[in-house]
Amino acid sequence: MKANEIKEMTADELNTKLAELKEELFNLRFQHAVNQLENPKRLQAVKKDIARVKTFIRKHESEAQ
Structure with a gap:
């Protein structure tokens, strides 16, 4: 996912x-x-996407306060 x-x-x-x-x-x-994992790089990409989403969730929480 893109940050945009x-x-x-x-x-x-x-x-x-x-x-x-x-x-x-x-x-x-x-x-x-x-x-059975065909693309090991996908693990890394999903972890980064989770981090990005958590960052924006935290940003929304801080803006709400």
């Missing part, structure tokens, strides 16, 4: 996206454990 896409999301959309990314990360880790 994340900036345009609302807080509810960000929370939904965070849940989706965490589920995807879980599935990727499971695939990695059973040696």
Whole structure:
């Protein structure tokens, strides 16, 4: 995901996206454990996307206060 896409999301959309990314990360880790992961770089990309989403969630929270 691009940062521009994340900036345009609302807080509810960000929370939904965070849940989706965490589920995807879980599935990727499971695939990695059973040696069925085709693209190991995807693990790293999902972790970075989670960090980006969490950053913008925190930014929305601080702006609300």
